[in-house]
Amino acid sequence: MKLVTCCHFKICLVLAGVMAGNAVQVQGDEPSYNSQQVARINKEVRLVWSDWEISPSAAATDGEWCRRVYLDVIGRIPSVSELTAFMNDKDPNKKAKLVGKLLHDEEFIEEYARNWTTLWTNILIGRSGGTERNTLTSREGMQKYLRDTFARNKPYDRMVYELVTATGTTSPGSEKFNGATNFLAMKVNEEKGTLATAATTKIFMGLQVQCTQCHNHPFNEWKQRKFWEMNAFFRQTRALRTFVPGTRDVASAELVNEDFGGEGSTPEEAEIYYELRNGLMEVAYPVFVDGTAVGSSGFVEDVVRRKELGKQMLKADSNEEANYLEKMIVNRMWGHFFGYAFTKPVDDLGPHNTPTHPELLNYLGLEFRKNSYDLKQLITWITLSEAYSLSSRTNSSNVTADDPQLGESPKFSHFYLRQMRAEELYESLLVATQAHKTRGSYEEQERTKTQWLRQFTVAFGNDEGEEQTTFNGTIPQALMMFNGDMIKKATSLDKGSFLQTIAASPKIRDSQKINYLFMAALGRNASSSETRIAKQLLLAREGDVAAALQDVWWAVLNSNEFIINH
Numbered sequence: 364m365k366l367v368t369c370c371h372f373k374i375c376l377v378l379a380g381v382m383a384g385n386a387v388q389v390q391g392d393e394p395s396y397n398s399q400q401v402a403r404i405n406k407e408v409r410l411v412w413s414d415w416e417i418s419p420s421a422a423a424t425d426g427e428w429c430r431r432v433y434l435d436v437i438g439r440i441p442s443v444s445e446l447t448a449f450m451n452d453k454d455p456n457k458k459a460k461l462v463g464k465l466l467h468d469e470e471f472i473e474e475y476a477r478n479w480t481t482l483w484t485n486i487l488i489g490r491s492g493g494t495e496r497n498t499l500t501s502r503e504g505m506q507k508y509l510r511d512t513f514a515r516n517k518p519y520d521r522m523v524y525e526l527v528t529a530t531g532t533t534s535p536g537s538e539k540f541n542g543a544t545n546f547l548a549m550k551v552n553e554e555k556g557t558l559a560t561a562a563t564t565k566i567f568m569g570l571q572v573q574c575t576q577c578h579n580h581p582f583n584e585w586k587q588r589k590f591w592e593m594n595a596f597f598r599q600t601r602a603l604r605t606f607v608p609g610t611r612d613v614a615s616a617e618l619v620n621e622d623f624g625g626e627g628s629t630p631e632e633a634e635i636y637y638e639l640r641n642g643l644m645e646v647a648y649p650v651f652v653d654g655t656a657v658g659s660s661g662f663v664e665d666v667v668r669r670k671e672l673g674k675q676m677l678k679a680d681s682n683e684e685a686n687y688l689e690k691m692i693v694n695r696m697w698g699h700f701f702g703y704a705f706t707k708p709v710d711d712l713g714p715h716n717t718p719t720h721p722e723l724l725n726y727l728g729l730e731f732r733k734n735s736y737d738l739k740q741l742i743t744w745i746t747l748s749e750a751y752s753l754s755s756r757t758n759s760s761n762v763t764a765d766d767p768q769l770g771e772s773p774k775f776s777h778f779y780l781r782q783m784r785a786e787e788l789y790e791s792l793l794v795a796t797q798a799h800k801t802r803g804s805y806e807e808q809e810r811t812k813t814q815w816l817r818q819f820t821v822a823f824g825n826d827e828g829e830e831q832t833t834f835n836g837t838i839p840q841a842l843m844m845f846n847g848d849m850i851k852k853a854t855s856l857d858k859g860s861f862l863q864t865i866a867a868s869p870k871i872r873d874s875q876k877i878n879y880l881f882m883a884a885l886g887r888n889a890s891s892s893e894t895r896i897a898k899q900l901l902l903a904r905e906g907d908v909a910a911a912l913q914d915v916w917w918a919v920l921n922s923n924e925f926i927i928n929h
Contacts, residue, residue, distance in 0.1 A: 438478030508542025633661025685728025
């Protein structure tokens with residue numbers, strides 16, 4: 364993109380500023396799709412509105428809802444053709460049709476699997492997992508397992524069981540390859556498996572037991588004994604290293620179950636010891652969080668402790684109370700689609716942390732179990748709920764009473780604005796500029812994206828050195844969006860480029876070209892004020908339509924509205 368003059372740059376910034384709060388608000392119809400689960404969600408959420416005497420925001424426009432569901436389900440904004448097809452559809456059940464299409468149609472399977480693979484890879488091994496020197500984790504192996512899992516819509520309980528009990532090698536192409544091993548490969552050897560203990564209970568059960576490793580929990584009944592009883596399940600497991608010939612560099616790893624002799628003298632009763640704060644030593648055996656004990660032998664031929672752990676995690680509660688496993692995934696998925704879960708943090712369901720909607724959380728957990736742990740069913744219920752269909756614009760009754768950023772508990776009376784993840788921005792830029800049509804193989808796509816994300820993560824690292832994946836208005840973010848290679852490619856006027864093709868279309872009026880750019884990025888037409896500013900750019904460019912469109916497109920892509928899920 365050519366550097367614009369100071370005057371042009373100011374106009375571009377004005378245009379970007381106007382877009383921050385200029386989306387058209389249209390009162391939509393109530394969702395026509397209904398089911399037992401969706402009706403129950405609507406009822407429970409409305410009860411909270413009634414208790415707080417607040418009114419929900421108006422419905423989101425079709426364009427806003429369509430853009431939102433594309434981002435949340437498959438990780439990108441819709442193309443103009445996809446957006447207009449939905450907006451022109453007169454079927455009262457078109458929302459249910461679109462959700463079903465995104466979840467089940469063959470044309471979206473790869474994108475659905477890619478999006479959820481990205482999310483779960485980061486949950487299970489972190490954004491840098493598998494990239495460290497001499498790591499035992501294969502990021503490629505983890506992604507392959509997850510991609511196959513989501514492409515086949517594997518039941519969630521089966522996925523969890525496989526991740527917790529996996530054995531085999533971590534790297535694709537190896538003889539005993541099992542990608543699920545990458546979840547625990549770097550965790551079981553460290554500090555007597557305490558990292559595996561903490562990660563498993565937190566990610567899948569919403570129990571943050573790590574602080575009870577050294578002392579009893581200060582706010583609930585969790586005792587130090589509970590941590591070490593859970594830890595005992597992992598003490599038969601080891602990650603064996605394979606080295607590059609002639610070096611000490613790790614080539615791969617194999618997760619195995621092996622006999623554990625215990626920390627005493629009797630493998631038949633393979634106990635472990637832990638120290639109380641008063642210096643006394645206590646003994647622990649594998650006991651699940653509900654008090655269910657499994658065989659204490661350390662011999663694999665007697666009991667494979669991780670398999671027993673997997674079975675305990677999956678067993679159904681006899682009292683028709685949703686288990687931690689079901690509640691945790693419901694809480695996580697709700698948080699993904701709304702920006703806020705029923706608890707904060709999302710992975711803390713301890714008794715000290717009361718959910719905002721406890722009855723709804725328990726109900727959805729039970730329904731999820733009854734529906735064979737089908738994640739796509741859960742996604743359908745959430746995305747077709749009334750709360751998910753609301754506008755992000757607040758009204759006088761919910762502007763302060765339902766603002767989690769002010770410390771209020773989320774009541775879901777309006778859609779909460781949230782910034783795109785880095786991966787969502789990448790995929791959305793490709794779709795907005797139609798660059799996705801010329802992409803290479805899946806492997807080539809992932810390599811290219813990984814290179815870009817690595818630059819992005821470095822640029823957006825926070826003050827604590829942690830990786831940052833959302834947009835927070837920092838100077839590095841602004842500079843990358845203003846001048847980064849991807850934005851330059853997106854706004855290029857080279858022959859055959861997205862912008863050049865639009866600018867060179869003689870049968871399309873300038874106003875239509877401007878609207879097309881707004882539809883491509885923001886899911887709506889330009890407002891009258893935005894159109895007026897765009898025309899000022901055209902005058903400033905002395906009739907050079909291509910250059911003016913380039914300025915408009917640059918401003919649109921650098922607006923808050925583009926990088927925010929609204």
